[in-house]
Amino acid sequence: MHASHSTSDQPTRADTLRVSLFAGMAAAIGRRSLELAWDGGTAASLRSRLAADFPAIAPLLARSAVAIGDGYVTDDSRVPCGADVAIIPPVSGG
Amino acid sequence: MAASETNTTPASNESLLVWGPIDTARLLDSVADDAAGANVLFTGTTRGVTAGAITNQITTRLVYEAHEPLASAVLTRLRDEAVAKHGLTACTIIHRLGEVAVGETSVAIATSAPHRREAFAAAEWLMERIKREVPIWKCEEGADGDRTWVHPDSGVHPDTELYPASGTLSASDVQSEQRAGLVDGFGRVHTDLRISVTDRCNLRCTYCMPLDVAFKPRDELLSYEEIVRVARVAAGLGIRSIRITGGEPLVRHDVSDLVGQLVTIPGIEEVSLTTNGLLLGEQAADLRRAGLHRLNVSLDALNEDLFEQIARRQGLDRVLAGLAAAKTAGFHSIRINAVSIRGLTEGEIVPLAQFCRREGFHLRFIEFMPLDGEASWSDGQVLSGREVRDILTRHLGPLVPAHRSDAGQPAIDYVYANADAADAAETADAGGPGGQSTPAAGVGFIDPVTQPFCDRCDRLRLTADGQFRNCLFSTTEWDARQVLRTGGSDDEIARLLQDCVRAKRAAHGIGTPAFERPARAMYQIGG
Numbered sequence: 001m002h003a004s005h006s007t008s009d010q011p012t013r014a015d016t017l018r019v020s021l022f023a024g025m026a027a028a029i030g031r032r033s034l035e036l037a038w039d040g041g042t043a044a045s046l047r048s049r050l051a052a053d054f055p056a057i058a059p060l061l062a063r064s065a066v067a068i069g070d071g072y073v074t075d076d077s078r079v080p081c082g083a084d085v086a087i088i089p090p091v092s093g094g
Numbered sequence: 095m096a097a098s099e100t101n102t103t104p105a106s107n108e109s110l111l112v113w114g115p116i117d118t119a120r121l122l123d124s125v126a127d128d129a130a131g132a133n134v135l136f137t138g139t140t141r142g143v144t145a146g147a148i149t150n151q152i153t154t155r156l157v158y159e160a161h162e163p164l165a166s167a168v169l170t171r172l173r174d175e176a177v178a179k180h181g182l183t184a185c186t187i188i189h190r191l192g193e194v195a196v197g198e199t200s201v202a203i204a205t206s207a208p209h210r211r212e213a214f215a216a217a218e219w220l221m222e223r224i225k226r227e228v229p230i231w232k233c234e235e236g237a238d239g240d241r242t243w244v245h246p247d248s249g250v251h252p253d254t255e256l257y258p259a260s261g262t263l264s265a266s267d268v269q270s271e272q273r274a275g276l277v278d279g280f281g282r283v284h285t286d287l288r289i290s291v292t293d294r295c296n297l298r299c300t301y302c303m304p305l306d307v308a309f310k311p312r313d314e315l316l317s318y319e320e321i322v323r324v325a326r327v328a329a330g331l332g333i334r335s336i337r338i339t340g341g342e343p344l345v346r347h348d349v350s351d352l353v354g355q356l357v358t359i360p361g362i363e364e365v366s367l368t369t370n371g372l373l374l375g376e377q378a379a380d381l382r383r384a385g386l387h388r389l390n391v392s393l394d395a396l397n398e399d400l401f402e403q404i405a406r407r408q409g410l411d412r413v414l415a416g417l418a419a420a421k422t423a424g425f426h427s428i429r430i431n432a433v434s435i436r437g438l439t440e441g442e443i444v445p446l447a448q449f450c451r452r453e454g455f456h457l458r459f460i461e462f463m464p465l466d467g468e469a470s471w472s473d474g475q476v477l478s479g480r481e482v483r484d485i486l487t488r489h490l491g492p493l494v495p496a497h498r499s500d501a502g503q504p505a506i507d508y509v510y511a512n513a514d515a516a517d518a519a520e521t522a523d524a525g526g527p528g529g530q531s532t533p534a535a536g537v538g539f540i541d542p543v544t545q546p547f548c549d550r551c552d553r554l555r556l557t558a559d560g561q562f563r564n565c566l567f568s569t570t571e572w573d574a575r576q577v578l579r580t581g582g583s584d585d586e587i588a589r590l591l592q593d594c595v596r597a598k599r600a601a602h603g604i605g606t607p608a609f610e611r612p613a614r615a616m617y618q619i620g621g
Contacts, residue, residue: 023231024243070167080593086161092244093230094201
């Protein structure tokens, strides 16, 4: 299944996922945001998918948390289609 | 709380992300309190020299970035927890983002408490937690221009249990949520499903359809079997009423068959249908026999020429005949939906009202909404419900608000204060469940533009080509057809519908800058 694009005569299909990247992870692949074809699955399967599609971020990904909306999700949580996901690598604020 | 561009300190104690220098001098003022005996200010400043194992690391510049919404949420929570845990009188936290020169303050915390021990302890506690949990990252730039994002090795990433995302489900939550019903992120319970059975229509109303319209191939539309299956799943999740729409539903063959199947689904209490009435003459009896509970008929004008001008087809006489047939077939509390269009339908308001009063139909005026096929709509065109009410009052006397027994229904209903012989006898509601009472030949107003009823919305939609939508104006859809046609389970359909509900926005946003016209027109969604 391919990701569908929003054109002037097609509504956005919710079979995609937007994943926001930050800091070293964004720098590693030169992208701040990814749009993936997604038909549902857990956070764990999202991790596998990202590691497979973007091997450059795999090591950092393993040490990162997955956030959806206003908080973090456990690996067995469902990631719904159309969700706004962020990958949170080890933090260094303060 | 978004990152602010200015470097002013907050007016009162709170947590904040900022993009410019932090004015630390005034931070202590922000936590001043009559009950505070101790005030502590901590500033974290960027180091130019970091002691290393062999050599010292020289940093010339730092840049901070954050997942701002999440960082704000976490900072707010930390601040609240610090206040509660340490008995603080006040607490301010500021974290700076963007470029921070060496020696400048990247984070500042001010606390106040009755005694110094709590004030100091809270500041330290907060720094520990901020460094561990807030999704902010720093990038260090060295003298040679090397930039390194800092991701500490000690596996320091936020504990997912501390900040669980609201509204996401683990596998075990799915079942309990299914029992809880279709509730969105704003607490709205969804009990109404609009099902469009076709995008075709035997009229071409200017506000709905472009002249040279292209309909979807029939195999792209859901079969009745597929529709019933989806309806069954939806009923299992809490849908109680179904409204059949289109395009024009009666142009699809044997809609009565579909009606007959839908009315028997356990959990479905009412099945109704919206039609332009042209084919009601032939189908009213079948529909009634199949068990259809309620009919809505769309009729914008009683003037034949105006009807033709709007619908771009002839047919007023057939609609009137259809209405008569519906009454004969035994349909009570028939509703007439009239779209109000400025510069066009003002003259029809009173005639329609008088007609409906005589016939015993409940009339509703609908503000013209921005979903026409020709992509032509602007704010100035809305003939508001209030104006229609004024016109009615001027000609037919005062309108009195009627009792609203159905909170989810968007219309505001009125009855005519001047009841007279022209009114039909009060029509008791024979077909509706749950005590829904339609005022006897009263008039209602659906004002999606001037009085959005988003906060009470209880409806979801299934398009003719099998997409779930959570709003007429939503720009996203959830593909149920694909699940159906790739051997998906009922559980998967259920999950899809729940995803759709959970993503529902607060309001449609018409008239606000954020409003985004959906790519589909009304006839493609199911009005």
